[in-house]
Amino acid sequence: EAGVTQFPSHSVIEKGQTVTLRCDPISGHDNLYWYRRVMGKEIKFLLHFVKESKQDESGMPNNRFLAERTGGTYSTLKVQPAELEDSGVYFCASSLGPLAVYFGPGTRLTVT
């Protein structure tokens, strides 16, 4: 069974540019989560999808971040425009329920 996959593994962009991160959850997992770890800080929850609906987006830092999950399969997280403080690792996770959450390898975002 394939795990959670994320693309790209690493992205380097300039301040003000746009970046889109993609997450493919494990097939059949209705729950999809985004987390991020900015430099030197803790891993923080961003948002939670149940199928295509946003169950909880309380962790989204500001309106420069837009997450979508059209069709309830893969998800994208767009940062527009990117700022320096957005640099960090963005993790995606999926689950059938809260007790078996599987994380992807993460996308390392560097904003210069």
Added chain:
Amino acid sequence: AQSVTQLDSHVSVSEGTPVLLRCNYSSSYSPSLFWYVQHPNKGLQLLLKYTSAATLVKGINGFEAEFKKSETSFHLTKPSAHMSDAAEYFCVVETSYDKVIFGPGTSLSVIP
């Protein structure tokens, strides 16, 4: 509200000696608890999880953790450290809203 504290930001042990990584949690109910590990440039990997069954939980790679409700602790141990155990370890608590909260992480160094 749930929270997680990892008492040591960095732990250093000699190869072959025991490992103890400390975790305390705060929760209004008996939560599910997890330990994840992240090796350099790798994704998050689940080591073990506690879900209100046996209080002593065995995980992968010889790690285990004991849930102590009276102490609100979930410390991670391993009898004998291996060089490949050098990584960052995260204690994680499930919240009541289908998401998890990460502790700040403990970086484990293993000295040959």
